[in-house]
Amino acid sequence: MPPPSGPTPESIITDADRNFLDLAIEQAQIGWEEGGVPIGAALVHDGEVLAVGRNRRVQMGSAIRHGETDAIERAGRLKASVYRNSVLYTTLSPCYMCAGTATLYEIPRIVIGENRSFQASEAWLASNGVQLDVVDDPTCIELMNRMMTERAEIWNEDIGEEA
């Protein structure tokens, strides 16, 4: 696993970015309260929120509803041009499934709450030309710390690791 990127300079993260990331964090918190994996996401097109989503492994018995894929699914069927002018906000650095989904739809920018708890796909995404901005947000880190401590078995299942 390549080393995670350092945080993006604060000047790159706009107030609007912060607000959209907060929507993703709210989803992560709801997911935690539901007994699930606390990872949330938001898909934003031209400043408009198309959908928010959260990991639903536990809630829906799902193997493919991560925060990012859930947000993309809830946004519904969209034209290629919409994805190509969208930003994906996620509380945690994307796994390869979510990175592959963003790659399929050519989403050009991903704002990442944190990548200390997990990081797999960033070098690959960057090599595909995706702009990655890492906020290093303490609330995102704390949620994942609790997840990996209190629900370690579900977390391993979620990332395809042996428990």
Added chain:
Amino acid sequence: MPPPSGPTPESIITDADRNFLDLAIEQAQIGWEEGGVPIGAALVHDGEVLAVGRNRRVQMGSAIRHGETDAIERAGRLKASVYRNSVLYTTLSPCYMCAGTATLYEIPRIVIGENRSFQASEAWLASNGVQLDVVDDPTCIELMNRMMTERAEIWNEDIGEEA
């Protein structure tokens, strides 16, 4: 887009492989009859079919239910060790979303009905150590020929291309 691989020598494709691919083809045919994208898949563990699936973009209004992801979703929550001893059968070479999903779960082998109609992820999967076997099946090719001719707009949407 890298050039597609040539077909795998017939000796590598066992009778069991052929039967599992036929299940995926049956799913693709059902999807076509439903008005959808004719791509099907099967997830097989140790010779046992865990689930079959098909592209459900049209049927469910879905942006993430490709043949492969639908099969993986329908297989439900599984331990890492199950995926790591499974084979994914798909009628068409996987897009990056489906390739990323297989990569997340470390599925070691993918049997591909055909890759003439579409190919994006094979070099990446191969570089990750995934065994790819391409059958070059005429029924799979014919289904995709009809799709790309008769439902071109939906097909472009499905692979994130401008119509």
